Amino acid sequence: MQRVLIIGGGAAGMSAASWIRRLSPDMKVTVLESTQMVSHAPCGVPYFLEGLFDDPNLFMTYEPSFFIEKRGIDLRINTRVKELNIKDRHVTVEIKDKVESIDYDYLILATGSVPITVKNDGTERVYFVHHPAHASELRKALWSLNKIAVIGGGILGIETAEALSVKGKKVVLIHRGKYPLNRMVDEDISSFFLPKMISEIDLRLGEAVLEVRDKGRLVITDKGEYKVDGTVIAIGVRPNSDLVKGQLKLGVYDSIVTNEKMETSEKGVFAAGDVAQSFNLITKQSDWVPYAPVANKMGFVAAFNVSGIEKKFPGVVGTMITKYRETLVGKVGLTSAEATRYNFKIKEALVKHKTRARYYPGSKDIWVKLIANEKDSRILGVEIVGQEEVLGRLDVLAEAIMKGATVEDLFFMENAYLPAVARVWDPLVLAARKIYAGD
Amino acid sequence: MQRVLIIGGGAAGMSAASWIRRLSPDMKVTVLESTQMVSHAPCGVPYFLEGLFDDPNLFMTYEPSFFIEKRGIDLRINTRVKELNIKDRHVTVEIKDKVESIDYDYLILATGSVPITVKNDGTERVYFVHHPAHASELRKALWSLNKIAVIGGGILGIETAEALSVKGKKVVLIHRGKYPLNRMVDEDISSFFLPKMISEIDLRLGEAVLEVRDKGRLVITDKGEYKVDGTVIAIGVRPNSDLVKGQLKLGVYDSIVTNEKMETSEKGVFAAGDVAQSFNLITKQSDWVPYAPVANKMGFVAAFNVSGIEKKFPGVVGTMITKYRETLVGKVGLTSAEATRYNFKIKEALVKHKTRARYYPGSKDIWVKLIANEKDSRILGVEIVGQEEVLGRLDVLAEAIMKGATVEDLFFMENAYLPAVARVWDPLVLAARKIYAGD
Numbered sequence: 001m002q003r004v005l006i007i008g009g010g011a012a013g014m015s016a017a018s019w020i021r022r023l024s025p026d027m028k029v030t031v032l033e034s035t036q037m038v039s040h041a042p043c044g045v046p047y048f049l050e051g052l053f054d055d056p057n058l059f060m061t062y063e064p065s066f067f068i069e070k071r072g073i074d075l076r077i078n079t080r081v082k083e084l085n086i087k088d089r090h091v092t093v094e095i096k097d098k099v100e101s102i103d104y105d106y107l108i109l110a111t112g113s114v115p116i117t118v119k120n121d122g123t124e125r126v127y128f129v130h131h132p133a134h135a136s137e138l139r140k141a142l143w144s145l146n147k148i149a150v151i152g153g154g155i156l157g158i159e160t161a162e163a164l165s166v167k168g169k170k171v172v173l174i175h176r177g178k179y180p181l182n183r184m185v186d187e188d189i190s191s192f193f194l195p196k197m198i199s200e201i202d203l204r205l206g207e208a209v210l211e212v213r214d215k216g217r218l219v220i221t222d223k224g225e226y227k228v229d230g231t232v233i234a235i236g237v238r239p240n241s242d243l244v245k246g247q248l249k250l251g252v253y254d255s256i257v258t259n260e261k262m263e264t265s266e267k268g269v270f271a272a273g274d275v276a277q278s279f280n281l282i283t284k285q286s287d288w289v290p291y292a293p294v295a296n297k298m299g300f301v302a303a304f305n306v307s308g309i310e311k312k313f314p315g316v317v318g319t320m321i322t323k324y325r326e327t328l329v330g331k332v333g334l335t336s337a338e339a340t341r342y343n344f345k346i347k348e349a350l351v352k353h354k355t356r357a358r359y360y361p362g363s364k365d366i367w368v369k370l371i372a373n374e375k376d377s378r379i380l381g382v383e384i385v386g387q388e389e390v391l392g393r394l395d396v397l398a399e400a401i402m403k404g405a406t407v408e409d410l411f412f413m414e415n416a417y418l419p420a421v422a423r424v425w426d427p428l429v430l431a432a433r434k435i436y437a438g439d
Numbered sequence: 440m441q442r443v444l445i446i447g448g449g450a451a452g453m454s455a456a457s458w459i460r461r462l463s464p465d466m467k468v469t470v471l472e473s474t475q476m477v478s479h480a481p482c483g484v485p486y487f488l489e490g491l492f493d494d495p496n497l498f499m500t501y502e503p504s505f506f507i508e509k510r511g512i513d514l515r516i517n518t519r520v521k522e523l524n525i526k527d528r529h530v531t532v533e534i535k536d537k538v539e540s541i542d543y544d545y546l547i548l549a550t551g552s553v554p555i556t557v558k559n560d561g562t563e564r565v566y567f568v569h570h571p572a573h574a575s576e577l578r579k580a581l582w583s584l585n586k587i588a589v590i591g592g593g594i595l596g597i598e599t600a601e602a603l604s605v606k607g608k609k610v611v612l613i614h615r616g617k618y619p620l621n622r623m624v625d626e627d628i629s630s631f632f633l634p635k636m637i638s639e640i641d642l643r644l645g646e647a648v649l650e651v652r653d654k655g656r657l658v659i660t661d662k663g664e665y666k667v668d669g670t671v672i673a674i675g676v677r678p679n680s681d682l683v684k685g686q687l688k689l690g691v692y693d694s695i696v697t698n699e700k701m702e703t704s705e706k707g708v709f710a711a712g713d714v715a716q717s718f719n720l721i722t723k724q725s726d727w728v729p730y731a732p733v734a735n736k737m738g739f740v741a742a743f744n745v746s747g748i749e750k751k752f753p754g755v756v757g758t759m760i761t762k763y764r765e766t767l768v769g770k771v772g773l774t775s776a777e778a779t780r781y782n783f784k785i786k787e788a789l790v791k792h793k794t795r796a797r798y799y800p801g802s803k804d805i806w807v808k809l810i811a812n813e814k815d816s817r818i819l820g821v822e823i824v825g826q827e828e829v830l831g832r833l834d835v836l837a838e839a840i841m842k843g844a845t846v847e848d849l850f851f852m853e854n855a856y857l858p859a860v861a862r863v864w865d866p867l868v869l870a871a872r873k874i875y876a877g878d
Binding site for chain 1 (some may be wrong): 759827
């Protein structure tokens with residue numbers, strides 16, 4: 001019987017495990033997960049902090065018993081990998097105080113990502129919003145504080161700041177960039193969500209944190225000091241690839257390099273999810289996209305290839321979405337700033353529009369910025385800010401960009417139109433028209 | 440100076456007129472509109488009947504004075520065409536009691552559509568929900584009645600029945616089809632909106648109206664008779680092409696045949712909007728799609744070609760959307776029934792899913808039915824029923840089908856994911872996966 005070992009029980013790992021069991025009932029599938037949670041969703045942690053739900057089991061799509069009993073997976077929770085020897089196809093694990101050895105025929109690395117930190121003097125009141133397994137203790141700790149510094153104005157920082165602000169905390173958000181979400185959207189787009197944030201959060205922009213001292217109660221930046229009751233560090237994550245350093249080829253941010261089949265530089269060894277590198281379909285360069293939809297699909301692809309059925313992961317276009325209060329902010333592909341950095345000569349259009357017919361109650365503002373390649377009018381990216389129907393419109397571009405669509409293709413999209421949820425001229429179509437026809 | 444004559448001041452006509460003025464400031468553009476309204480939106484009439492707004496000027500994107508003063512268009516409202524002689528490039532119009540002759544160099548026919556009727560004995564209490572110009576008198580009449588028969592269970596019939604039911608009227612909806620919207624979605628999908636309709640409207644399905652008698656107060660069907668206070672006939676529309684019969688080549692339902700430039704069988708004569716035939720990109724056959732987004736884009740294309748800049752209208756995929764109360768129902772492309780009728784061998788998947796993460800409050804049901812070509816996995820159609828983010832997901836498929844996407848392309852779409860508005864596995868991606876991977 002062939003033995004598949006999967007390290008990491010998150011989205012990619014459990015997706016892969018379930019598919020292998022289904023495709024290859026004869027294979028033995030072992031999953032090693034260092035926490036007590038599997039198929040978990042870190043993206044839910046801010047909503048838990050906000051108090052929108054209380055049962056931490058809801059972080060899991062399925063509980064461990066489901067995978068063990070219903071899917072026949074040899075799932076071992078609370079099991080940490082001590083040593084991995086890829087050449088010998090061998091791993092040493094630690095369960096509580098016991099050490100055990102496991103051999104395997106196929107290996108899937110799905111170890112996810114870990115938070116990046118800043119210099120600090122201890123973990124007592126220094127917090128990370130990352131793994132759902134620690135969400136309950138994190139919430140208990142943060143809810144007991146009054147004034148909290150959040151370091152980082154990216155997706156996680158914004159969502160954490162929002163959650164704590166809604167819970168009545170005084171939040172100081174310290175961000176190195178010129179405006180929040182600056183690695184996600186262009187500055188012009190930021191003006192459509194920034195005023196609301198400024199009115200509710202003490203935003204410190206263009207300010208770099210040098211050190212957190214006094215056990216999380218003093219944040220020292222290049223512009224000043226902040227006395228707070230505790231500090232959340234949310235400046236981003238990096239691939240959790242330490243285990244394989246020196247054993248496998250690493251790429252962008254030390255993510256694991258794979259081919260389209262998710263196979264690493266070592267035959268029979270696959271990587272999927274946040275720990276794996278991906279290929280950007282727009283820039284045609286290596287990229288790293290640590291989000292759950294990509295992770296799940298990478299796990300799916302790895303499972304098929306382990307099972308001997310060739311499937312290829314086509315690559316990424318870089319889809320992101322977050323929200324602040326009722327306003328959703330998302331992007332697909334490249335921002336103008338990114339496109340310029342990648343040496344594209346671009347054409348762009350910014351459209352402000354409404355989400356419903358002018359006579360239909362409840363219409364909301366929506367902004368669409370579309371970026372296209374000057375040479376061939378191929379769409380390079382879109383940024384959208386609005387309160388309704390943002391998600392689907394982003395997905396339109398995710399699919400369009402993947403299929404190499406031009407602004408002409410988007411203009412002629414036969415968009416759905418119902419006065420209660422749209423205008424005849426959809427903002428996507430208007431943005432495409434601006435580039436296609438000059439207005 | 441070259442003279443462009445446009446007959447019809449709806450979406451297609453005014454879109455064409457505005458673009459020609461912009462592209463060819465030297466051309467004289469005359470628009471003849473038989474009512475007092477231009478750039479009007481018939482799709483808003485049901486919401487006006489429901490009482491969601493009261494100002495009939497809101498039906499117009501811009502009022503006539505805007506087009507005349509700001510855009511320099513020779514717009515003539517309340518002007519009916521008496522006779523059109525295409526060979527001689529000549530039209531005779533009637534304004535109040537005056538008759539006038541107009542010659543032109545280019546002609547754009549944008550005469551829209553007209554309601555289909557059933558046998559009836561007079562117009563006194565027999566109503567049509569069609570032109571916004573008559574919406575005020577229609578509303579006054581219908582609001583004064585108590586029990587109203589609505590004939591037709593398509594989009595317009597459903598929207599009218601909903602509006603009148605919300606206004607407290609007793610509505611009998613008589614529909615020849617087996618279930619409402621049967622020309623839009625498959626029967627399995629109808630079960631997700633039908634129960635709500637049945638609980639609020641007296642639905643008579645599979646029943647054909649033979650005649651409306653007693654000045655709209657008696658509806659006689661093949662199964663019985665209904666005594667009501669008045670009758671709304673909403674069984675559909677047909678191209679308003681009577682004016683050109685015998686002069687231009689007509690196609691599907693007597694819509695005007697054009698090439699990709701929207702030029703008819705007569706050089707210099709264009710057609711756009713509901714009166715024009717279109718080409719279906721899936722069936723590769725002629726089709727007829729009488730909806731505003733298509734009309735606007737056809738008008739745009741006609742304008743460019745009249746101005747000597749070649750643009751081509753690529754064709755349609757058949758996008759439709761409507762709602763009943765809070766439930767949106769939409770489709771793009773072919774239903775299974777249609778696909779089978781066009782001799783496609785199909786694979787299909789039906790997914791019931793939720794719109795938000797399991798831990799996020801306010802999640803709604805959503806159903807997606809995906810239809811693909813068995814041979815090459817090309818997507819042929821999608822049907823979606825749900826309460827949020829239906830529009831954008833339809834648009835994903837409108838663009839995907841237009842670009843010839845397969846279920847594999849849809850599965851690997853890098854969909855946006857935020858727990859507040861989506862699940863990691865988007866219902867579109869799940870439906871694609873069911874066909875692509877068997878589950």
